[in-house]
């Protein structure tokens with residue numbers, strides 16, 4: 001039986017935001033420029049509306065300017081592209097984020113491709129994905145960046161560790177694999193067609209769940225002592241009515257097996273917005289020629 005340590009992403013993100021607030025104040029004093037983040041929300045998805053509200057609030061708390069653009073669900077692709085182009089040209093805006101998912105009639109790839117790569121604080125533009133893949137400086141997707149920060153804080157050096165990322169999305173799985181490779185891990189990306197997924201997971205010193213399937217990764221898939229990062233945020237029905245959030249990992253079963261694990265909520269989720277603020281400051285520094 002292993003004693004399982006809880007990785008407190010909420011506390012880590014709070015400390016990071018406090019640090020960033022100081023760095024933003026120093027940047028403003030030095031340059032006279034206030035970093036600005038524009039967030040575009042299309043439609044009325046309730047979870048997205050909460051995330052966008054929190055982004056605006058935390059951006060302002062960090063001393064940065066927040067520009068929110070809320071568009072109705074029936075907005076056309078051309079209208080979204082025109083807004084992104086206007087934000088690209090706006091000198092007060094250093095970071096642009098289009099909240100995902102977009103309504104089905106909008107081609108998300110076309111929208112992401114229109115964002116100026118220097119203002120792409122989500123790191124989803126192919127230019128940033130490519131730069132990350134070949135080891136050049138890039139704006140890095142926020143959730144994977146947050147995962148690696150928590151891992152390094154928990155484990156120190158990640159060099160030589162066997163990492164298994166379950167999930168191959170462009171937003172989390174693929175960029176996270178690139179970041180872990182950059183940390184000299186031996187990386188496997190597993191997915192729905194992987195043969196004997198439990199056996200692949202059992203090899204992992206670092207096991208990441210990023211599939212969006214509630215509690216799919218069971219306790220007996222975890223190698224004793226492994227560090228488990230749960231990126232899943234799944235809302236499920238509670239037995240007595242109402243809903244609760246669970247991750248992609250069966251958290252209760254992981255107790256006594258994993259060496260350390262991120263909870264849901266309060267693990268990886270809060271790191272996403274903290275890293276977004278960090279990317280916005282990085283983008284502003286680069287645009288001001290200070291990085």
Ligand SMILES: Nc1nc2c(c(=O)[nH]1)N[C@@H](CN(C=O)c1ccc(C(=O)N[C@@H](CCC(=O)O)C(=O)O)cc1)CN2
Pocket residue numbers: 051097098099100101122142143233245264265266267268269270271272273
């Ligand atoms: N353009 C983007 N769209 C989306 C991203 C993204 O990084 N860029 N990620 C997710 C949503 N997301 C941010 O946008 C996000 C998700 C979760 C959290 C978070 O703090 N979660 C809390 C629980 C929140 C709750 O109660 O529902 C936690 O895990 O503790 C922050 C941001 C998809 N879209």
